[in-house]
Amino acid sequence: MDTGPDHLGEFTDPAQRTAPTYPIGSVDNALRILLLLRDRGTLTLSEVAGELGIVRSSAHRLMAMLTYYDFVRQSPVDRSFRTGPALVDIGLTAARGLDLRALARPILAELTQSTGMTAHLVLPRGRNVLFADGVESSRTIRAALRTGSTLPAHVTGAGKALLALLPDQRLRRLYAHEPPEALTEKSVSSITALLSEIARVRRIGYAINRGESETGVLAMGVACAGPDAHLLAGLSLSGPDFAMSEDWEGQVSRQLSMAAAELSKHIQAHSF
Numbered sequence: 001m002d003t004g005p006d007h008l009g010e011f012t013d014p015a016q017r018t019a020p021t022y023p024i025g026s027v028d029n030a031l032r033i034l035l036l037l038r039d040r041g042t043l044t045l046s047e048v049a050g051e052l053g054i055v056r057s058s059a060h061r062l063m064a065m066l067t068y069y070d071f072v073r074q075s076p077v078d079r080s081f082r083t084g085p086a087l088v089d090i091g092l093t094a095a096r097g098l099d100l101r102a103l104a105r106p107i108l109a110e111l112t113q114s115t116g117m118t119a120h121l122v123l124p125r126g127r128n129v130l131f132a133d134g135v136e137s138s139r140t141i142r143a144a145l146r147t148g149s150t151l152p153a154h155v156t157g158a159g160k161a162l163l164a165l166l167p168d169q170r171l172r173r174l175y176a177h178e179p180p181e182a183l184t185e186k187s188v189s190s191i192t193a194l195l196s197e198i199a200r201v202r203r204i205g206y207a208i209n210r211g212e213s214e215t216g217v218l219a220m221g222v223a224c225a226g227p228d229a230h231l232l233a234g235l236s237l238s239g240p241d242f243a244m245s246e247d248w249e250g251q252v253s254r255q256l257s258m259a260a261a262e263l264s265k266h267i268q269a270h271s272f
Helices: 025-040 045-052 056-068 085-097 100-115 157-163 168-174 191-204 248-269
Strands: 072-074 081-083 118-125 128-135 150-152 207-210 217-225 232-240
Touching (some): 025 056, 025 072, 025 081, 045 056, 056 072, 056 081, 100 118, 100 128, 100 232, 157 191, 157 232, 168 191, 217 248, 232 248
Antiparallel strands (some): 072 081
8 A cells, every 4th residue: 555654745746636727838847847857867858848748949948948047957968957056055945944954963963973974964855865964074084075966865875765764656656767777886776676675774774875876985874754754854874885894884873873863853843
């Protein structure tokens, strides 16, 4: 049975909602483009025209306007489109409006100090995740900050932890159009492999990224939710693979679990 919260609409399918009585075509098309970019990462002009059922000239005008306002950026190499900084700014503004970054910052700082790893606050964005804030390790050799960037959820520790909150049926719908994309040779690249990995995450309560987003980087993530599950966030810790001790998994998972419980408590206290 497909149950579970919609989590602020981050993972919900617009087709399941009631459409406005008087839709505005151009606005509808522009918003559909942004949702496609959120889920796929990049789009070509031909893909935009095909998905919206419009001619290339109309697609070009839409993308030109979105580019003008920095909602999308066009690659000078292959001319494909990807999300622009305006969307990241909106995401961070939303997080600030909920005071989520302020609530999480001291927790991130404590995680970094106690583990020597780089800590991030991660928010769900469809098939992607947004690194909304972070505290970088002070070690000479460390994982870099990703604040403001997005990555496919299935290749990050916190992203997989957030995906694990969704029922399998909803995950299949999320990846129905195209399978997960492998960023490295260690990334999962099929829905079957992803579901198997997600089942393991549900069993142990945390997710590990072993070089799936970037070769040589080892990371762990957990998910936490507000009291009514309408606010989701992930916490992650990352560092260079070779620098981790043999017992790192047990130690880091305990610290992340306590940090997630603390953040959830703060979210609940500020939700009323």
